[in-house]
Amino acid sequence: xxxxxxxxxxxxxxxxxxxxxxxxxxxxxxxxxxxxxxxxxxxxxxxxxxxxxxxxxxxxxxxxxxxxxxxxxxxxxxxxxxxxxxxxxxxxxxxxxxxxxxxxxxxxxxxxxxxxxxxxxxxxxxxxxxxxxxxxxxxxxxxxxxxxxxxxxxxxxxxxxxxxxxxxxxxxxxxxxxxxxxxxxxxxxxxxxxxxxxxxxxxxxxxxxxxxxxxxxxxxxxxxxxxxxxxxxxxxxxxxxxxxxxxxxxxxxxxxxxxxxxxxxxxxxxxxxxxxxxxxxxxxxxxxxxxxxxxxxxxxxxxxxxxxxxxxxxxxxxxxxxxxxxxxxxxxxxxxxxxxxxxxxxxxxxxxxxxxxxxxxxxx
Amino acid sequence: xxxxxxxxxxxxxxxxxxxxxxxxxxxxxxxxxxxxxxxxxxxxxxxxxxxxxxxxxxxxxxxxxxxxxxxxxxxxxxxxxxxxxxxxxxxxxxxxxxxxxxxxxxxxxxxxxxxxxxxxxxxxxxxxxxxxxxxxxxxxxxxxxxxxxxxxxxxxxxxxxxxxxxxxxxxxxxxxxxxxxxxxxxxxxxxxxxxxxxxxxxxxxxxxxxxxxxxxxxxxxxxxxxxxxxxxxxxxxxxxxxxxxxxxxxxxxxxxxxxxxxxxxxxxxxxxxxxxxxxxxxxxxxxxxxxxxxxxxxxxxxxxxxxxxxxxxxxxxxxxxxxxxxxxxxxxxxxxxxxxxxxxxxxxxxxxxxxxxxxxxxxx
Numbered sequence: 001x002x003x004x005x006x007x008x009x010x011x012x013x014x015x016x017x018x019x020x021x022x023x024x025x026x027x028x029x030x031x032x033x034x035x036x037x038x039x040x041x042x043x044x045x046x047x048x049x050x051x052x053x054x055x056x057x058x059x060x061x062x063x064x065x066x067x068x069x070x071x072x073x074x075x076x077x078x079x080x081x082x083x084x085x086x087x088x089x090x091x092x093x094x095x096x097x098x099x100x101x102x103x104x105x106x107x108x109x110x111x112x113x114x115x116x117x118x119x120x121x122x123x124x125x126x127x128x129x130x131x132x133x134x135x136x137x138x139x140x141x142x143x144x145x146x147x148x149x150x151x152x153x154x155x156x157x158x159x160x161x162x163x164x165x166x167x168x169x170x171x172x173x174x175x176x177x178x179x180x181x182x183x184x185x186x187x188x189x190x191x192x193x194x195x196x197x198x199x200x201x202x203x204x205x206x207x208x209x210x211x212x213x214x215x216x217x218x219x220x221x222x223x224x225x226x227x228x229x230x231x232x233x234x235x236x237x238x239x240x241x242x243x244x245x246x247x248x249x250x251x252x253x254x255x256x257x258x259x260x261x262x263x264x265x266x267x268x269x270x271x272x273x274x275x276x277x278x279x280x281x282x283x284x285x286x287x288x289x290x291x292x293x294x295x296x297x298x299x300x301x302x303x304x305x306x307x308x309x310x311x312x313x314x315x316x317x318x319x320x321x322x323x324x325x326x327x328x329x330x331x332x333x334x335x336x337x338x339x340x341x342x343x344x345x346x347x348x349x350x351x352x353x354x355x356x357x358x359x360x361x362x363x364x
Numbered sequence: 365x366x367x368x369x370x371x372x373x374x375x376x377x378x379x380x381x382x383x384x385x386x387x388x389x390x391x392x393x394x395x396x397x398x399x400x401x402x403x404x405x406x407x408x409x410x411x412x413x414x415x416x417x418x419x420x421x422x423x424x425x426x427x428x429x430x431x432x433x434x435x436x437x438x439x440x441x442x443x444x445x446x447x448x449x450x451x452x453x454x455x456x457x458x459x460x461x462x463x464x465x466x467x468x469x470x471x472x473x474x475x476x477x478x479x480x481x482x483x484x485x486x487x488x489x490x491x492x493x494x495x496x497x498x499x500x501x502x503x504x505x506x507x508x509x510x511x512x513x514x515x516x517x518x519x520x521x522x523x524x525x526x527x528x529x530x531x532x533x534x535x536x537x538x539x540x541x542x543x544x545x546x547x548x549x550x551x552x553x554x555x556x557x558x559x560x561x562x563x564x565x566x567x568x569x570x571x572x573x574x575x576x577x578x579x580x581x582x583x584x585x586x587x588x589x590x591x592x593x594x595x596x597x598x599x600x601x602x603x604x605x606x607x608x609x610x611x612x613x614x615x616x617x618x619x620x621x622x623x624x625x626x627x628x629x630x631x632x633x634x635x636x637x638x639x640x641x642x643x644x645x646x647x648x649x650x651x652x653x654x655x656x657x658x659x660x661x662x663x664x665x666x667x668x669x670x671x672x673x674x675x676x677x678x679x680x681x682x683x684x685x686x687x688x689x690x691x692x693x694x695x696x697x698x699x700x701x702x703x704x705x706x707x708x709x710x711x712x713x714x715x716x717x718x719x720x721x722x723x724x725x726x727x728x
Contacts, residue, residue, distance in 0.1 A: 025498070027494065027498070028494075029494055030493065030494055031491055031492065031493055031494060032488050032489075032490060032491065032492050032493075032494060032497055032522060033490060033491075033522065034490050034522050034524070035522075036488070036520065036522050037488065037520050037521040037522030037523075038522075043520065046520060047520070050494075050497070050498060050501055051501060051518065051520075054501045054502060054504075054505040055484065055501060055504060055505050055508070055515040055518075056515060056516070056517070057514075067517065068481070068483075068516035068517040070480070070481055070516060070538065072436070072439045072441050072480065072538070072540055073438065073439035073440075073540065074437065074438065074439060075436045075437035075438060075439035075441075076437075077436055077439075077441065077538070079481060079483055079516055079517060079536075079538060080483065080517060081445075081483035081484070081485050081517065081518055081519055081534070081536050082485065082519045083485035083486065083487050083519050083520070083521045083534065084521075085487055085521045085523050116434065116436065117432070117434055117443060119432075119443055119444065119445035119536050120419065120445070121445050121446065121447035121534045122447065123447050123449055123487070123532050123534075124396050124400070124401065125396075126396060126397060126398050127395055127396065127397075128395065128396050129394065129395055129396075130391065130392075130393055130394055130395060130396060130414075133396060133414070134389070134391070134414060137414055137415060137418045137419060138418060140418075140419060141418040141419050144419070150421075151419040151420060152420070152432035152434060152443055153420070153431065153432040153443060153444060153445065154415065154419075154445055155445055155446045155447050155534075156400065156401050156407065156410060156411070156415075156447070157401040157447045157448075157449045157532075157726070158396055158397065158398050158399075158400050158401030158402075158725075159401075159449050159529065159532075159726060160398070160725075162526065162527075163526075163527065163528065163529045164527065164528070164532075165523060165524075165527045168487050168521075168523075168528075168532065170445070170447065170485045170487075170519075170534035170536075172443075172445050172483050172534075172536030174434065174436070174441070174443060174538070176436055176437065361522075361524075362521075362523060
């Protein structure tokens with residue numbers, strides 16, 4: 001419920017209703033909730049209902065793509081930016097700094113661009129030990145070195161104690177678009193194969209356990225890493241055969257594939273038993289009533305490949321360091337359009353929906 | 365003072381001392397303070413002592429430039445990113461969204477690049493009214509339209525109530541570098557003239573008054589705007605004559621010119637009475653013991669121009685909308701090197717230092 005003064009303030013702030021209608025704004029949720037940042041249905045509502053009509057006017061065709069492509073003096077560059085607010089700052093297998101580098105590198109990689117340069121901005125809470133910041137700067141430097149990108153600039157702001165939960169990091173990245181590749185939901189055809197680079201859910205469950213809210217322990221690490229070495233092998237092996245790529249971070253594989261189904265107007269049929277999930281992830285999910293397909297990953301990617309290139313594509317990803325467990329997890333079908341279905345080994349089929357709500361806030 | 369457990373944690377987090385020494389890390393402040401984000405001496409210590417040696421390895425020559433330049437397939441692009449944490453979110457003459465667009469546009473402009481595209485990331489506090497966010501998205505859309513840049517992508521994260529003071533916005537920008545221009549501190553020569561686009565201190569004092577902590581009122585508005593139209597005229601009139609540009613935001617004109625003095629190893633002699641300062645700004649500064657030269661601006665820029673181009677440069681900036689009050693405020697001299705001196709009308713001369721501490725936190 002809004003008070004009268006809040007309503008008056010809102011009326012003063014927001015544009016007149018007629019202008020809002022003309023602009024295409026249709027975001028009607030009264031308040032911003034955690035789910036609006038979770039990468040699922042509420043995020044999509046915010047992006048498509050508010051950001052896209054006002055800010056992304058020329059780019060409605062692919063409002064949720066991992067990176068935008070731009071031409072400057074004949075050069076094709078990819079651009080992307082992500083904010084990182086993960087809690088805790090450090091967790092088994094990684095930290096916010098490492099995540100901030102790899103997350104942006106991966107958004108470039110799955111848009112078929114070679115990651116070149118990063119910009120880094122910090123919002124830091126007053127009073128944190130300098131060693132906490134220094135540890136993240138080391139982590140970023142090391143992740144950038146491993147990923148072969150250069151950090152070329154950035155900015156630092158400090159806010160009062162309690163106002164940034166340690167630190168938030170935003171990284172923006174620039175890449176060189178591979179001219180051989182045409183990757184988009186609109187390129188996907190019935191019969192195409194869905195390739196997954198490795199086990200899912202490691203990152204999300206690691207973060208969940210690292211918070212210590214649960215009486216659970218598991219030998220699990222975040223999968224944070226650059227997926228570019230795998231993407232590079234894939235594109236070298238089948239430049240014409242790769243039709244779509246995505247890194248299934250917030251919202252997991254289920255959300256990424258639902259977005260593909262919606263944007264391509266096709267269906268995705270998954271073979272559930274082919275999807276690699278570690279025992280620790282499966283166990284935690286069963287205990288908590290979560291679907292591993294909704295859990296975030298930070299070092300995996302999905303690719304849709306033409307059927308005649310599928311074997312070569314799979315072999316290429318498996319030949320890359322870290323891609324050994326890659327598998328074909330399903331295929332694209334004409335029907336049922338705009339849906340993701342998963343067939344279980346015992347013969348049943350279930351509808352796999354996008355993430356709704358935010359069961360695991362602030363995982364990246 | 366650190367507790368033993370904090371010290372142990374720091375020792376575990378930070379790299380071994382020998383590694384730190386080899387890396388060039390020399391940032392020794394024990395904790396992050398507001399001043400590290402204020403754009404003055406402490407910011408420079410953090411950037412030069414920690415970020416530059418670890419993250420900006422190849423770019424030590426110009427660690428504090430407004431934008432980095434990069435070549436991709438023969439195209440020269442400029443890249444920049446800034447985080448915005450201004451408090452309050454809205455103030456006379458602007459808001460955080462407008463600032464986030466103009467700030468990044470201006471960093472591109474003063475690096476002699478035509479602003480082309482922006483990426484926008486939000487870190488939003490759970491529970492804020494959607495109208496508060498919508499108002500900023502409208503402000504950004506309008507500022508982007510006026511500045512002639514396209515918003516091509518971004519990201520949204522939501523954190524718990526109390527953890528982001530409304531919202532923080534980071535914008536990254538890409539521009540096309542003007543191939544005619546060579547702008548750098550190393551290009552500056554004794555005898556060059558220092559041009560300022562208009563009155564200083566409006567933004568910083570507006571924010572200070574908008575917080576309502578002081579019993580002061582004034583008819584003052586933030587100067588937030590794109591400076592690109594003025595820069596464009598300047599570069600068209602004197603492409604060979606412009607040797608350095610900067611937008612004097614955090615730390616003000618004094619900090620920007622001290623950085624130039626340090627980086628060029630030359631001195632700057634200012635004629636204090638030529639520097640335009642509105643009465644309201646001067647009055648507030650006198651009352652609070654602040655120097656207008658330290659106050660942040662969000663719609664002005666400084667340019668150093670070769671003496672033979674100074675008249676044409678000044679006329680060009682004055683001919684641009686909003687540049688009518690541009691003036692030559694001083695000149696570059698060989699001595700005293702690395703210093704900024706200001707001559708007052710009554711004959712005295714004072715040393716103008718960089719900003720120390722943070723008298724006006726979170727002004728952008």
